[in-house]
Amino acid sequence: MLVFLWRVMMKKILFVSGSILLMAGCATAPKPDVVGQINQDLQKSPTSIGAGVDDWARGYILVQPRAGLSKDHFDEIVRGKGGRSLGRLGNLPIHKIKVPEHAEDAVVRALSKNPSIKFAEKDMIVSLTETIPDDPRYSDEWHLSKIQAPLAWDISQGDGITIAVLDTGVYAAHPDLSSKMLDGWNVVSNNSDIADINGHGTKVASFVGAATNNGVGVASVGFNANILPIKVSNLESGSASYSSLANGITWAADNGAQVANLSYQAYKSSTVTTAAKYMRNKGGLVVCSSGNSNIDTGYSNNASVITVGATNSSDVRAYFSNYGDYVDVAAPGRSVLAATNSGGYESVSGTSFSAPITAGVVGLIMSANPNLSPDQVETILESSADDLIAGVDWHMYYGHGRINASKAVQMALETSAADTEAPVVSVFSPSSGSIVKGNVSVEVSASDNSSVNEVSLYANGMLVATDTLAPYQFSWDSSQEADGMVTLTANAIDASLNEGVSQGHVVEVQNIAPVDDIEAPVVSISNPVDGSSVKRTVNIYVDASDNVQVAEIQLSINGSYVSSVAGSSLSYGWNTRKVDDGQYNITAVATDTSGNVSAVESVVVTVGTTTTTTTKGRKK
Numbered sequence: 001m002l003v004f005l006w007r008v009m010m011k012k013i014l015f016v017s018g019s020i021l022l023m024a025g026c027a028t029a030p031k032p033d034v035v036g037q038i039n040q041d042l043q044k045s046p047t048s049i050g051a052g053v054d055d056w057a058r059g060y061i062l063v064q065p066r067a068g069l070s071k072d073h074f075d076e077i078v079r080g081k082g083g084r085s086l087g088r089l090g091n092l093p094i095h096k097i098k099v100p101e102h103a104e105d106a107v108v109r110a111l112s113k114n115p116s117i118k119f120a121e122k123d124m125i126v127s128l129t130e131t132i133p134d135d136p137r138y139s140d141e142w143h144l145s146k147i148q149a150p151l152a153w154d155i156s157q158g159d160g161i162t163i164a165v166l167d168t169g170v171y172a173a174h175p176d177l178s179s180k181m182l183d184g185w186n187v188v189s190n191n192s193d194i195a196d197i198n199g200h201g202t203k204v205a206s207f208v209g210a211a212t213n214n215g216v217g218v219a220s221v222g223f224n225a226n227i228l229p230i231k232v233s234n235l236e237s238g239s240a241s242y243s244s245l246a247n248g249i250t251w252a253a254d255n256g257a258q259v260a261n262l263s264y265q266a267y268k269s270s271t272v273t274t275a276a277k278y279m280r281n282k283g284g285l286v287v288c289s290s291g292n293s294n295i296d297t298g299y300s301n302n303a304s305v306i307t308v309g310a311t312n313s314s315d316v317r318a319y320f321s322n323y324g325d326y327v328d329v330a331a332p333g334r335s336v337l338a339a340t341n342s343g344g345y346e347s348v349s350g351t352s353f354s355a356p357i358t359a360g361v362v363g364l365i366m367s368a369n370p371n372l373s374p375d376q377v378e379t380i381l382e383s384s385a386d387d388l389i390a391g392v393d394w395h396m397y398y399g400h401g402r403i404n405a406s407k408a409v410q411m412a413l414e415t416s417a418a419d420t421e422a423p424v425v426s427v428f429s430p431s432s433g434s435i436v437k438g439n440v441s442v443e444v445s446a447s448d449n450s451s452v453n454e455v456s457l458y459a460n461g462m463l464v465a466t467d468t469l470a471p472y473q474f475s476w477d478s479s480q481e482a483d484g485m486v487t488l489t490a491n492a493i494d495a496s497l498n499e500g501v502s503q504g505h506v507v508e509v510q511n512i513a514p515v516d517d518i519e520a521p522v523v524s525i526s527n528p529v530d531g532s533s534v535k536r537t538v539n540i541y542v543d544a545s546d547n548v549q550v551a552e553i554q555l556s557i558n559g560s561y562v563s564s565v566a567g568s569s570l571s572y573g574w575n576t577r578k579v580d581d582g583q584y585n586i587t588a589v590a591t592d593t594s595g596n597v598s599a600v601e602s603v604v605v606t607v608g609t610t611t612t613t614t615t616k617g618r619k620k
Contacts, residue, residue: 055125068465069475143332148406156368158225164252167201171341176217184229206339207356221360249275263352289351291322371417423448423492423500446492517594530603544590581608
């Protein structure tokens with residue numbers, strides 16, 4: 001019935017449908033922080049932002065220390081390179097660092113070489129990926145039928161899904177958007193002002209969640225999905241910094257969004273990637289646009305985000321769409337109909353709009369089967385895509401293919417979300433048996449059939465730190481352990497709370513410098529005494545001492561070895577009945593653990609005379 005009504009609406013036959021009113025969720029606003037203030041300063045002072053393709057926030061870089069590195073040590077490292085931490089980006093372990101202007105590249109290079117630093121990069125300013133609208137308004141939204149959205153809506157309409165639009169703001173009063181808007185946030189100004197300063201964000205939002213089946217304006221892929229507007233730029237150009245985008249993603253993840261759309265070329269940023277991993281660990285996904293320069297960017301795949309290229313109504317790559325190894329899927333993006341911040345509609349083109357169309361399909365998949373993991377959702381999106389080149393499963397223009405909403409939601413229904421398989425985890429650096437001291441860089445590998453949520457490192461059973469973002473890297477302060485053998489273990493937990501534990505990985509801690517031992521042991525024979533006469537069985541007692549440790553004592557009689565012991569005391573029973581009468585020379589020598597050898601201790605005794613035997617008791 002829904003498909004029939006949709007087709008009727010597309011033929012301009014008006015009908016009255018039941019109103020769908022969604023209560024807006026009230027998101028908790030974060031308290032102002034120093035990073036937000038810096039972003040405000042950048043917006044007020046455009047001269048502090050570079051011009052041209054390679055723009056960045058002058059005097060600022062972004063740095064992530066390894067998990068476990070103390071604040072004092074991190075601050076010391078940063079100060080040593082002329083920087084100063086201004087605080088973390090929300091809940092991310094990334095610090096915004098103030099450095100001298102024009103020194104950004106040098107400081108980034110220096111910090112990137114420090115084994116206690118996970119990454120350092122400039123706070124780049126990225127532009128929107130929209131191209132200027134080039135076609136008159138279409139009466140029909142061709143992209144919806146192309147991706148089989150109407151068939152998908154028979155199964156899933158995005159109920160219970162919130163899609164965050166990280167952009168220039170949204171015109172919340174638009175008749176096709178007003179009923180779908182949640183209370184959003186401006187991460188640049190740290191306030192609730194989400195007014196669209198550029199117009200781009202309103203267009204993007206209309207593809208994500210314009211009110212559908214309401215007899216007004218346009219329909220959206222997300223159908224019943226809610227829109228969470230997050231303003232990441234206060235500039236009329238719409239450009240945004242890596243730090244603003246990362247703050248926007250974490251704010252979206254912390255405020256109920258299952259999907260975040262970035263119509264920016266931000267997939268190469270370590271900071272944005274870290275934020276995307278943060279969102280994945282909370283069950284969400286980030287969708288980005290590939291860009292509109294008609295080039296192979298040369299970038300490799302970013303497993304943390306879904307990158308989307310653009311196609312036209314003929315299912316061919318849009319002439320402007322970037323391509324390469326990093327493209328995951330393609331979606332309609334040329335001459336597609338969007339709502340505008342003037343309250344109307346217009347035809348627009350750009351990968352900026354392919355991304356939110358894809359984000360809408362991601363929302364439909366999640367709504368069809370809420371138990372799927374983020375990795376499963378992405379796999380379904382890619383596996384269900386239509387191959388646009390026969391016999392080719394992946395292509396640099398289209399990734400895994402042009403998205404197909406109907407096939408995707410059907411596959412979602414047929415996919416089991418049960419996961420009982422534990423992650424596989426191991427400590428691989430430093431190598432087993434290594435001698436370590438001070439702050440030690442520890443590398444852990446972890447993999448799972450679904451996804452790894454967090455990895456924790458332990459030293460002799462005590463927690464060192466927890467890292468939620470791959471690669472799993474730690475800075476362990478070995479001075480907290482006594483010198484000697486220490487066992488390192490790692491635990492990995494996946495999204496279904498299955499836990500994997502590594503085998504013990506033993507290293508030797510040597511924070512106290514070993515003593516340079518050049519002193520030889522001292523050895524003495526306490527029985528028999530020198531010059532005495534002996535008979536029958538004689539108990540020979542030898543003792544040795546050393547400034548470090550005695551390793552061995554050797555005993556000889558008349559130059560022939562008779563006994564030895566590993567330690568500092570020796571006892572030997574000498575049966576004189578088996579030797580000829582005469583004089584005998586008893587000697588002892590001791591060796592310490594450093595190989596130093598004592599002077600020879602010697603006593604002379606007589607066997608077979610009538611002289612009374614003299615002996616001493618054992619030294620106490």
